[in-house]
Amino acid sequence: MTETYAVELQDVVKQFGDVVAVNHVSLQIRDGEFFSLLGPSGCGKTTTLRMIAGFEMPTGGAIYIHGERQGYRPPNKRPINTVFQNYALFPHMTVAENIAFGMEMQRTPKDEVKRRVAEALAMVRLSNMANRKPKQLSGGQQQRIALARALVNRPKVLLLDEPLGALDLKLRKAMQIELKALQEEVGITFIYVTHDQEEALTMSDRIAVMNNGIVHQVDVPDRIYEHPADRFVADFIGETNFIPVKVVSLSPQIIVELASGEKIPAGWAEEGIAVGENAILSIRPEKMTLLEEKEVDGPPPADIARVRGAVRHLVYVGTDTRHTVALQDGTEIVVRLQNSYIDEEPWEIDESTIVEWNAAHARVLKE
Amino acid sequence: MDRLRRNPTFQAWALLAAPVIFLIVFFMLPLLIVFVYSFLERGEYGGVQWVFNLGNIQRVFDPLYFRTFLRSLYIAIVTTLITLALGYPLAYFIADSPPKRKGVLIFVLMIPFWTNFLIRTYAWLTLLRTHTGLINVTLMSWGVISKPLPLFGNDFAIILGLVYGWLPVMVLPIYAALDRLDHSLLEAARDLYASGFHTFWRVTWPLSLPGVVAGSMLVFIPSLGAFVTPAILGGGKSLMIGNIISNQFLGAHDWPFGSALSMLMMIAMLIATLIYFRWTTKTEAAS
Numbered sequence: 226m227t228e229t230y231a232v233e234l235q236d237v238v239k240q241f242g243d244v245v246a247v248n249h250v251s252l253q254i255r256d257g258e259f260f261s262l263l264g265p266s267g268c269g270k271t272t273t274l275r276m277i278a279g280f281e282m283p284t285g286g287a288i289y290i291h292g293e294r295q296g297y298r299p300p301n302k303r304p305i306n307t308v309f310q311n312y313a314l315f316p317h318m319t320v321a322e323n324i325a326f327g328m329e330m331q332r333t334p335k336d337e338v339k340r341r342v343a344e345a346l347a348m349v350r351l352s353n354m355a356n357r358k359p360k361q362l363s364g365g366q367q368q369r370i371a372l373a374r375a376l377v378n379r380p381k382v383l384l385l386d387e388p389l390g391a392l393d394l395k396l397r398k399a400m401q402i403e404l405k406a407l408q409e410e411v412g413i414t415f416i417y418v419t420h421d422q423e424e425a426l427t428m429s430d431r432i433a434v435m436n437n438g439i440v441h442q443v444d445v446p447d448r449i450y451e452h453p454a455d456r457f458v459a460d461f462i463g464e465t466n467f468i469p470v471k472v473v474s475l476s477p478q479i480i481v482e483l484a485s486g487e488k489i490p491a492g493w494a495e496e497g498i499a500v501g502e503n504a505i506l507s508i509r510p511e512k513m514t515l516l517e518e519k520e521v522d523g524p525p526p527a528d529i530a531r532v533r534g535a536v537r538h539l540v541y542v543g544t545d546t547r548h549t550v551a552l553q554d555g556t557e558i559v560v561r562l563q564n565s566y567i568d569e570e571p572w573e574i575d576e577s578t579i580v581e582w583n584a585a586h587a588r589v590l591k592e
Numbered sequence: 593m594d595r596l597r598r599n600p601t602f603q604a605w606a607l608l609a610a611p612v613i614f615l616i617v618f619f620m621l622p623l624l625i626v627f628v629y630s631f632l633e634r635g636e637y638g639g640v641q642w643v644f645n646l647g648n649i650q651r652v653f654d655p656l657y658f659r660t661f662l663r664s665l666y667i668a669i670v671t672t673l674i675t676l677a678l679g680y681p682l683a684y685f686i687a688d689s690p691p692k693r694k695g696v697l698i699f700v701l702m703i704p705f706w707t708n709f710l711i712r713t714y715a716w717l718t719l720l721r722t723h724t725g726l727i728n729v730t731l732m733s734w735g736v737i738s739k740p741l742p743l744f745g746n747d748f749a750i751i752l753g754l755v756y757g758w759l760p761v762m763v764l765p766i767y768a769a770l771d772r773l774d775h776s777l778l779e780a781a782r783d784l785y786a787s788g789f790h791t792f793w794r795v796t797w798p799l800s801l802p803g804v805v806a807g808s809m810l811v812f813i814p815s816l817g818a819f820v821t822p823a824i825l826g827g828g829k830s831l832m833i834g835n836i837i838s839n840q841f842l843g844a845h846d847w848p849f850g851s852a853l854s855m856l857m858m859i860a861m862l863i864a865t866l867i868y869f870r871w872t873t874k875t876e877a878a879s
Binding site: 278279280299300301302305306307309310311313314315316317326327330331374375378 | 774776777779780781782783784785786787790794795798799
């Protein structure tokens, strides 16, 4: 028998009129996982979440929650709760009434409701706010009440739609840690929608990167960063350099040729790329280093790439310095070097240089 | 002088002077006159005699008049309840429409106001009249009924006319309240296991109450004081307090008694308004 996932999406499509918001998305989210849907606004991540919650019905495909097909089941019949972007706390009810709402609707006995409301308030450390109205709370407090209101129902899956979006940066960082700790404590599957890659990278067990209704990559955070599956992911997550290349060979070793004629090795090539085709080489700025002519002696080892260039621009950013280097074909790349050596002589503008990196960090992607 | 001009208090008063003077001269003063007149004796040909007199106040509670007042109160309450029952779904429907259609629907709702209220009430007369009204004539010619239905000259006709006249006024504030309603609150309720009915009853309805109360006030107050509608559709048989008041001034030339009746009506409205303010301040503090 196949594994039962907390949430499984099979080939889900959502169309609004002519617009395809979600385009054949399949996801398997494991029980107890902190899973993020990451992408720019309009990428379909919120629509995907809303379909899981039952606010939108898929145009095609199927959604399973703990192995049960949801079909056209309305939100109130799904074992799921949502933390909304603007919290959506009921303004005419007190904090305690807000938290009790879901249990009241499920006809939970009164004394149990009372006990669980108190527990939920204690969990988010707002016990003294029980009789306040939401308007009387700060943004961060409202956020925690929204969380308590959802978690008090002990859902099988908790959906969070950019729940930290409205908070200021400092509070946001604190809430990220708090949320992650809470998730580990309660052990409930979290599906978290965000456009903030740092947030996704720090909190998630796994991330699905989405754009234009398509899932580009599903992976653990470090693989998303270190091994982006395609150009979109490489570009969207962190900073990266794209160098136009032509594929010379794919085996036994991947070799690409720059417009300058320099041939260099690369660690990985995207599926479907053929020898002789144009492609792009993707490499992160911190994976590269700069060498002087005199430091280089003979051809590099087989797994090391070296290309010639000239330093065009320096920006000191504290921990490191961003070196803009023009390659011989005119492509400008950024090399980040740590400012760790006290007596190291800084590069000068227009000084010629050799950029070196380990081929394993370089990925050949489709244009 | 220059310093005075820059004084913010002076500036505020300078701006307010016109409306304040207007209200004093054309609202406060007449109100005071009505109040004072209700304690005076009638003049022979209208007007008043400056003799202190409590008789008018006593007469207000004469069953002959007080019963009419209670009946007016009843008609106003029934009218308000019916307009609410009709107006709420209508307001909900408009607020739930796509943005482009909302404007059109509100526009359509306001179209009746382009025609004079008197003319529109007369139009109802031609429909409702017992023997010559369009409804009875048609139904009888079709043989649906053998004798005319009592559609005219009774409370039914008055309430129908008032409901027709004030329905848009009920719809607008409810629409405004529903239109402001944050849609994610309804989704949150559904997410928290509330059925459609419970979502309405626990979230939509309480959050639209300020609109409901405002609309009810806007319908109740003019309905209580109505005199055009009962004068025309009441057929001279079914009267409201407004008709008696207008008759005291225009027919019976008893200004002091008319004033006393007006005071009674205003007190009733004042009580209703106080209830309204209690409601709104309570719900405002809540939201």
